[in-house]
Amino acid sequence: MQLSGWGNYPKINTKIHHFSEIEDLQSLLEQNDECIVRGMGRSYGDSSLASHVISTKNFNHILSFDEKSGLICCQAGVSLEEILDIFAPHGWFLPVTPGTKFITVGGAIASDVHGKNHHVHGSFSKHLLKMDVMLGNGKIVSCSPDQKKDLFWATCGGMGLTGVILTATFRLIRMETAYICQETLKARNLEHIMELFETSHDWTYSVAWIDCLSRGKSLGRSLLMRGEHATSAHLRDTPYHSSPLRIPLNHSLNIPFDCPDFLLNRYTIKAFNMLYYQKNTDSSQTSFVNYNQFFYPLDSIYSWNRIYGKRGFLQYQFVLPKAQSETGMKKILEEIAKSGLGSFLAVLKLFGPQEEGFLSFPESGYTLALDFPVVPKVMQLLHKLDYFVLYYGGKLYLTKDARMSSCMFKSSYPHNKKFSHLKQQFDTFQKFQSIQSKRLEI
Numbered sequence: 001m002q003l004s005g006w007g008n009y010p011k012i013n014t015k016i017h018h019f020s021e022i023e024d025l026q027s028l029l030e031q032n033d034e035c036i037v038r039g040m041g042r043s044y045g046d047s048s049l050a051s052h053v054i055s056t057k058n059f060n061h062i063l064s065f066d067e068k069s070g071l072i073c074c075q076a077g078v079s080l081e082e083i084l085d086i087f088a089p090h091g092w093f094l095p096v097t098p099g100t101k102f103i104t105v106g107g108a109i110a111s112d113v114h115g116k117n118h119h120v121h122g123s124f125s126k127h128l129l130k131m132d133v134m135l136g137n138g139k140i141v142s143c144s145p146d147q148k149k150d151l152f153w154a155t156c157g158g159m160g161l162t163g164v165i166l167t168a169t170f171r172l173i174r175m176e177t178a179y180i181c182q183e184t185l186k187a188r189n190l191e192h193i194m195e196l197f198e199t200s201h202d203w204t205y206s207v208a209w210i211d212c213l214s215r216g217k218s219l220g221r222s223l224l225m226r227g228e229h230a231t232s233a234h235l236r237d238t239p240y241h242s243s244p245l246r247i248p249l250n251h252s253l254n255i256p257f258d259c260p261d262f263l264l265n266r267y268t269i270k271a272f273n274m275l276y277y278q279k280n281t282d283s284s285q286t287s288f289v290n291y292n293q294f295f296y297p298l299d300s301i302y303s304w305n306r307i308y309g310k311r312g313f314l315q316y317q318f319v320l321p322k323a324q325s326e327t328g329m330k331k332i333l334e335e336i337a338k339s340g341l342g343s344f345l346a347v348l349k350l351f352g353p354q355e356e357g358f359l360s361f362p363e364s365g366y367t368l369a370l371d372f373p374v375v376p377k378v379m380q381l382l383h384k385l386d387y388f389v390l391y392y393g394g395k396l397y398l399t400k401d402a403r404m405s406s407c408m409f410k411s412s413y414p415h416n417k418k419f420s421h422l423k424q425q426f427d428t429f430q431k432f433q434s435i436q437s438k439r440l441e442i
């Protein structure tokens, strides 16, 4: 069958295998020379694509939960949505969550995902106590930050290239209510939004939406959304106070077909960006929103990736070191505005320090994510942006990538040699290979 990542680019012919028992996975590994494991396919590019794909869809049981400590142990195919559906009504939340809950725990570890709280709580792996990994020879190895450390830190962020994550133990966090107290602030330009991020450092969650078509003095004008878990006291005068852990059922809209190419052009995007920015007229607004609204706004349109039509789209996410962030972002935003190939979604976040995870993406600095349709002009633009990302000492996020060159990967991921060395050690027969790992020569 034809398969792709969330960006619908590239699409390849592949065979998908399922398993629900360990023994079945062992025989799958024995039968197939080259394969890659896949969760919910929410990575944008080609990291979960290969001629043989092993899906964890049917390996999805929660194995234990400790009500006192919040420790949960589950199989890797459990989704974040399933965890929230079961535990959020009892006052538990995820320690780190990306912008969609439609991902698996295995995918969260393999991409070492980050959320809006990276500057305070780090990435997913920081909350992971232990995992079991099946190596290419069928052997199961338990690893943790103290035991078989190398396998642990190569697997966190390792894009499925060390083995199949089978089970994971991590800690959920307590929440008093299912609501977030959200403040929205308007920023005039890039300098202003970075100032707002710095002064919001004590807020647990922060994220900004950037209008990347604005130029000149308004270059980088944006909206900052910052948030804290609301307490029962916060909700006293709101309609939510009688059942603070209950939220309305999510009714996702669906886009039933690939939209025609003409729908997205510089004029529609510009109009959308103008409206979005103008809608938030006050310089600051406070509101209570439930966790779905705050963390997963895009999940409310189930297959929004079809907006980009058959040709698909690329998400370009890079991080620049803190010292280079302002100058580098300015240059990159100027290039994008100049090209007129703006993005509907341009999301800016602040990362805190991250020491572990040989291929983990975050590092202290700012990260920007932009969506672009797959057209030749965009490919040329991204090639130019690669140059600036490298020049300012940054790197691209593997889980979003479908086009980076091997040379760029090797110059921007400082631990790539160590990772390749460990991969050879753990995956002796080089069983785990994706279209991405081949392109990047990992």
Ligand SMILES: Cc1cc2nc3c(=O)[nH]c(=O)nc-3n(C[C@H](O)[C@H](O)[C@H](O)COP(=O)(O)OP(=O)(O)OC[C@H]3O[C@@H](n4cnc5c(N)ncnc54)[C@H](O)[C@@H]3O)c2cc1C
Pocket (backbone or CB within 6 Å): 006, 036, 037, 038, 039, 040, 041, 042, 043, 044, 047, 048, 056, 076, 077, 097, 098, 099, 100, 102, 103, 104, 105, 106, 107, 108, 110, 111, 112, 113, 114, 115, 158, 159, 160, 161, 163, 164, 165, 166, 298, 399, 434
């Ligand atoms: C709308 C949207 C918003 C997003 N927001 C963010 C964000 O804010 N922050 C962020 O960090 N990411 C974000 N992402 C990316 C997403 O969180 C990651 O791509 C995540 O890895 C997807 O999980 P998945 O289960 O779909 O994995 P897949 O896409 O199926 O696979 C991703 C990688 O994980 C590997 N993998 C999956 N399961 C296993 C396993 N059991 N063992 C070993 N390897 C495995 C695959 O081989 C592949 O390399 C977003 C994606 C979308 C669509």
